[in-house]
Amino acid sequence: MSKRRNGARPEGGNGATTRSGERALLIGAAVKGRAEAWSLEESLQELSALATSAGATVIAVERQRLDRLTPHYIGKGKLEEMRRLVHDAGVTTVILDHELTPTQQRNLEEAFAVKVLDRTALILDIFAQRAQSMEGRLQVALAQHEYLLPRMRGQWSHLERLGGGIGTRGPGESQLETDRRLVRNRITRLRSQLEEVRRRRAQHRESRRSKGLPTVSLIGYTNAGKSTLMNALTRSDVLAADKPFATLDPITRMLRLPAGGQALLTDTVGFIQKLPHSLVAAFRATLEELRDSDVLLHVADAHASAATLQYRSVIELLDELAVADKPRILVMNKMDLVDSEASETHRRLIDHALNAVPGLAVIPISAAARRGLDELRAAVELQIASAPRDDRDPASSSPAMTA
Ligand SMILES: Nc1nc2c(ncn2[C@@H]2O[C@H](COP(=O)(O)OP(=O)(O)OP(=O)(O)O)[C@@H](O)[C@H]2O)c(=O)[nH]1
Ligand SMILES: [Mg+2]
Numbered sequence: 491m492s493k494r495r496n497g498a499r500p501e502g503g504n505g506a507t508t509r510s511g512e513r514a515l516l517i518g519a520a521v522k523g524r525a526e527a528w529s530l531e532e533s534l535q536e537l538s539a540l541a542t543s544a545g546a547t548v549i550a551v552e553r554q555r556l557d558r559l560t561p562h563y564i565g566k567g568k569l570e571e572m573r574r575l576v577h578d579a580g581v582t583t584v585i586l587d588h589e590l591t592p593t594q595q596r597n598l599e600e601a602f603a604v605k606v607l608d609r610t611a612l613i614l615d616i617f618a619q620r621a622q623s624m625e626g627r628l629q630v631a632l633a634q635h636e637y638l639l640p641r642m643r644g645q646w647s648h649l650e651r652l653g654g655g656i657g658t659r660g661p662g663e664s665q666l667e668t669d670r671r672l673v674r675n676r677i678t679r680l681r682s683q684l685e686e687v688r689r690r691r692a693q694h695r696e697s698r699r700s701k702g703l704p705t706v707s708l709i710g711y712t713n714a715g716k717s718t719l720m721n722a723l724t725r726s727d728v729l730a731a732d733k734p735f736a737t738l739d740p741i742t743r744m745l746r747l748p749a750g751g752q753a754l755l756t757d758t759v760g761f762i763q764k765l766p767h768s769l770v771a772a773f774r775a776t777l778e779e780l781r782d783s784d785v786l787l788h789v790a791d792a793h794a795s796a797a798t799l800q801y802r803s804v805i806e807l808l809d810e811l812a813v814a815d816k817p818r819i820l821v822m823n824k825m826d827l828v829d830s831e832a833s834e835t836h837r838r839l840i841d842h843a844l845n846a847v848p849g850l851a852v853i854p855i856s857a858a859a860r861r862g863l864d865e866l867r868a869a870v871e872l873q874i875a876s877a878p879r880d881d882r883d884p885a886s887s888s889p890a891m892t893a
Contacts, residue, residue, distance in 0.1 A: 512656055513580055514546040516884070517572065518587035520552045527803075528763055530587075533795045534576045534656050536763070537587045537609060543733040546654045562601060563594045566708075569601055583656060585612055589766070592641040607656060610637060610766040615656045616735050617726050623739040625687045629776070630738075632680045633768040635673055642670050651698065664814045688775060704874045706745060707780050709808070710789035711800035712760030715823040719789055719857040720757040723867070728757060735760060735790055740776055747871045748864070756783070763803040768809070777811050785873045786818045787866075792836040793827040801839055805846070817877045819851045819869050826856040 509511040516537055519532045528536075529552050538548050550573070553614035554568045563586060564571050576584065583605045584598065588610040604846040614634050621627045708716040717730035717737050729736055738759050739784075758780075759773060770777075780786065786808075790801055808814040820843050828836050843850055851869050855862030 492811040508658065512546040514541050514582045514583045514585050514598075514814060515540060515549055515572065515576060515579070515581040516551045516585050517553070517588065518551075519556050519563060520561065522555065522557050522558060529797055532799065533587055533763070536796070537585065537612070540612050540616065541585055541608070541656075542821050543735075544612055544619070545690065546583060546585075546656060549581055550575060551696060559594075561593060562597045563588070563590060573601055573767055576604055583607060583676045585609070589764075595641065595881060605656075609764060611658065613735075613762065613766055615786075616740060620735055620738045623825055625684065625691070625776075626739045628684045628687060629772040630769075632677065633766065633772040636768040636771070637766070639670060639673050639677070642673060683725075684775075684852060690813075704784040704876070704877075705756065706753050706780060706785045706870055707756045707758065707783040708760065708787050708789055709780065709804065710760060710787075712762050712792075712823075714760065714762065714789045714791040714794075714800070715857045716723070716757050716789045719787075719821065719823065719855070720755060722857045722860050724755055732757055734762065740779070745870070745874065746867075747874070748867050749871060751871065753784075753870065753874060761804050761807050763799070765807065770807070775813075780808075780811060780813045780816070783813075784877045785870060786816045787803065787821050787822050787870070788815065788818055789821045789857075791824050791837060792839065793824040797835050797839045798842050801843060817873045818847070819853060819866070819873060821866060822852060822854040823857050825854045825861065826859045 496803075516534060518530050518537065520526070520535045526533070531580060534551055534553065538551060541548055552572060552596050554564050554567075556565060560566075562571070572584070575581065581602075582603060584602055585877075586598070586605070586608045588608060589610045590598070590606070595608065596607055614630065614637060617630045618634065631643045696781065708720060709818060710716050712734040713732065713736075715730070720726060720728055720743065721730060721743070724745055726743050728741055728743075737757055740756055740758040742754050742756045745753045758776065788804060790797060790804075794800060805814060820840075821834065822840070840852055843852065852872065853866045853869050855866055857863075
């Protein structure tokens, strides 16, 4: 699904770019009176990491405070200033830190004469680059088509002039000459293909379920260190990397417990604030399997400046998936990086978490330095021993083992 078009050079800019080195301008707006949990700066920092991870070079980050959003998303003066910047700095891609309406996107592309993406398209693109398994690819394709559908009014045709790259992989390019009916048909087909893959996976699961092992799932904000912890706890070698959404497909390994027992440990896709709805919907089946876990290990990056906001975003999604009341352990990871300066942030997160759930088990660890792992295993064992296991819904089951 990563077809790339041999795009022409962007019309705007000085042409000092290739498709593999997109030059991105990031724009965020704070709208007066609209309460956002994340500050503009924190959100833009994250957007910058996402853009870099998608392969772009961030040329500039611009912000604006507005009374209300405009048909161009930003104000007139700012638009003109940005138009000049796009031209002078050879920007090839403008990325907005919100979900744009199709009209805003089209207006901005006309104004800048370069490709314009929103946060959602950027995240979809990263998912498209990372998806490995058949199910993962089908899920991303479904989300991309659903994102595309309301935006199809021939607006993709002008992307011909804007080159390929981020946000144009996937369905966009092949829809230039087609219409919405074809996309709808494709969505229907993708849904039934996904159904088929899931049926097969369910059979696979059933055979594992009969072994009756308790299941433990790693969850948390993207880049918190879930896969590093999976590797440290199970001596495996799954991909862990300093980039968002390194893991997409669930993967399960055997976890040994201190008293000699065993459990199945599953690592899965990370969360992010403003996770696109189309992706939540497409990955719902994967995520809902968390319902079948006996214990959730919520891995938090104790060193992240936005640690508490990240924590809250994860809890919101757990709520949405109806698994927030599962037995949970808060794993404060990356403690090797927490010095006296960072300890304030980390303290605030613990206070916040304990305030919401008094008595929550909080285990400080460093997955990278393999510190605190014995304490964590002991805490998992304790939770499993006290978790009621016989009230599980027999119709649901744990995620499939992927190698
Ligand atoms: N200093 C330090 N770095 C860590 C620790 N644990 C993980 N990391 C680093 O954090 C980055 C992300 O780690 P991953 O294990 O890939 O994180 P993840 O939660 O699986 O991320 P996604 O799969 O992308 O959602 C990597 O660069 C790790 O090396 C830790 O305890 N200390
Ligand atoms: Mg991972």
